[in-house]
Amino acid sequence: MPATETIIRNARLNEAEQISRMTDAYAGKGIMLKRPVESIIEHIRNFFVAEYQGQLIGCCAVAFYSVKLAEIRSLAVVDEFRGRGIGSLLVRKAESVLTEEGVKEVFVLTLSPGFFDKMGYKQIEKEYFPQKIWRDCTNCPKLMACDEIAMVRTLNH
Numbered sequence: 001m002p003a004t005e006t007i008i009r010n011a012r013l014n015e016a017e018q019i020s021r022m023t024d025a026y027a028g029k030g031i032m033l034k035r036p037v038e039s040i041i042e043h044i045r046n047f048f049v050a051e052y053q054g055q056l057i058g059c060c061a062v063a064f065y066s067v068k069l070a071e072i073r074s075l076a077v078v079d080e081f082r083g084r085g086i087g088s089l090l091v092r093k094a095e096s097v098l099t100e101e102g103v104k105e106v107f108v109l110t111l112s113p114g115f116f117d118k119m120g121y122k123q124i125e126k127e128y129f130p131q132k133i134w135r136d137c138t139n140c141p142k143l144m145a146c147d148e149i150a151m152v153r154t155l156n157h
């Protein structure tokens with residue numbers, strides 16, 4: 001399955017359930033945070049999907065923190081399609097949209113630092129992003145034992 005046959009596009013509202021299933025598959029294994037379908041619906045305009053032969057095989061979302069800072073989150077590629085360049089396509093699509101918006105820095109909180117290292121992200125202290133901690137982390141059950149790694153990339157304009 002060449003990545004060239006995969007379309008990366010904006011998600012549609014009626015795909016929220018499918019997106020939720022893709023992220024839940026990894027949330028159940030503790031690799032990602034669970035993303036309730038209501039939250040996906042609320043933020044559907046910020047979601048991208050990867051489509052291959054009519055099937056959704058990946059997703060990711062962007063979240064804005066300021067006019068210069070954004071996060072890539074809810075990145076998941078269906079297990080059987082991993083390792084074929086789909087995750088890279090999703091991240092690059094999100095970055096290109098963020099660049100168009102004028103965003104200067106994009107960060108991720110991840111348990112897959114090796115992948116983001118390949119994508120040009122550098123590890124950084126989580127405290128560098130107080131906005132994130134204030135907005136999301138305070139309600140996270142893992143708050144005091146957070147095992148996610150913060151990584152950042154500066155976007156070229």
Ligand SMILES: CC(C)(COP(=O)(O)OP(=O)(O)OC[C@H]1O[C@@H](n2cnc3c(N)ncnc32)[C@H](O)[C@@H]1OP(=O)(O)O)[C@@H](O)C(=O)NCCC(=O)NCCS
Nearest residue numbers: 026075076077082083084085086087088110112114115118
């Ligand atoms: C992480 C994930 C999105 C990567 O997507 P993918 O389609 O498998 O990745 P790609 O095929 O685009 O990989 C790009 C490169 O990163 C490497 N890579 C992928 N996952 C990696 C990992 N966990 N550790 C180290 N390197 C990794 C690939 O080998 C590839 O390297 P290459 O260019 O030298 O061949 C996918 O594996 C996934 O859904 N993981 C589970 C959920 C998750 O961890 N999401 C991230 C939450 S922020």
